[in-house]
Amino acid sequence: MPSDSSIAPARADRAARMAGMLLLATAAVTVVMAAMRVLGDPDQPTLFESLQAIGDNRVIYGVGGAARFVSGVTLLAAGWYLSRTWIIRNRLVAPLVAYLLIASGAITAVSGVCAILIALLPTPEATWVDGVLASDIPTLVEAISYLRWLTGKIGFAAAGIALLIAARSQWRARGTLRTTAPALAVTGVAMQFIWIDSATIVHPIVGAAFFLWLVAVGTMLATGRVERHFIAAYGSPELRGQPAGP
Numbered sequence: 744m745p746s747d748s749s750i751a752p753a754r755a756d757r758a759a760r761m762a763g764m765l766l767l768a769t770a771a772v773t774v775v776m777a778a779m780r781v782l783g784d785p786d787q788p789t790l791f792e793s794l795q796a797i798g799d800n801r802v803i804y805g806v807g808g809a810a811r812f813v814s815g816v817t818l819l820a821a822g823w824y825l826s827r828t829w830i831i832r833n834r835l836v837a838p839l840v841a842y843l844l845i846a847s848g849a850i851t852a853v854s855g856v857c858a859i860l861i862a863l864l865p866t867p868e869a870t871w872v873d874g875v876l877a878s879d880i881p882t883l884v885e886a887i888s889y890l891r892w893l894t895g896k897i898g899f900a901a902a903g904i905a906l907l908i909a910a911r912s913q914w915r916a917r918g919t920l921r922t923t924a925p926a927l928a929v930t931g932v933a934m935q936f937i938w939i940d941s942a943t944i945v946h947p948i949v950g951a952a953f954f955l956w957l958v959a960v961g962t963m964l965a966t967g968r969v970e971r972h973f974i975a976a977y978g979s980p981e982l983r984g985q986p987a988g989p
Contacts, residue, residue, distance in 0.1 A: 756970055758827035762855035763964025770957035772814040778847035779807030790888055798866030808858025815855055819848025837912045843905035851898035867982060896937050903934025
């Protein structure tokens with residue numbers, strides 16, 4: 744059997760290359776987003792305390808929100824290009840990976856816009872009632888904060904489901920893709936822990952695993968390695984009567 748490196752498509756799939764580069768861009772912007780979140784330290788016990796922390800680090804949180812928005816847009820675009828590749832087009836389940844990445848990107852972009860708005864809105868004032876610290880959070884600020892929280896979780900969970908489906912497709916392929924499929928499935932399941940507040944200790948680990956997937960698959964798509972693995976498993980798209988690109 745020929746090695747993976749000796750098998751090449753008759754012509755490169757430009758959509759696959761673009762999807763890979765956009766996944767790498769998503770990974771790069773995600774680093775900025777994570778760094779700004781750590782520096783801004785907005786995760787406090789109460790919403791009021793979180794808004795106070797954001798007010799003290801308004802620029803940092805705003806930059807993080809902008810990075811979140813850009814990462815959502817690049818992930819959405821990567822999903823769209825992925826949906827145009829012969830690798831998953833005309834398959835039964837695999838296209839769901841692209842559609843879920845598109846949905847995840849769109850929802851994440853909304854979360855980023857919400858974060859930017861929170862950074863721009865005035866910080867709620869603290870008041871004392873009968874010697875007890877109280878807070879008056881405007882309804883608009885509270886609603887946007889909740890929407891940012893919800894969209895952030897939905898976007899991350901949707902990406903996790905995409906990884907679960909991708910693991911199935913990778914297992915059916917050969918080479919590195921099949922070898923990494925079990926770890927990818929575990930990561931996809933672990934990403935659903937985003938809904939469990941008590942599991943916050945594992946969230947950074949899971950986020951790092953998702954970042955590594957973006958880098959690994961992005962690189963493999965951009966260099967054509969994913970195509971070679973799928974050709975080894977299923978044959979050339981030209982020989983199967985399918986176009987190599989959109």
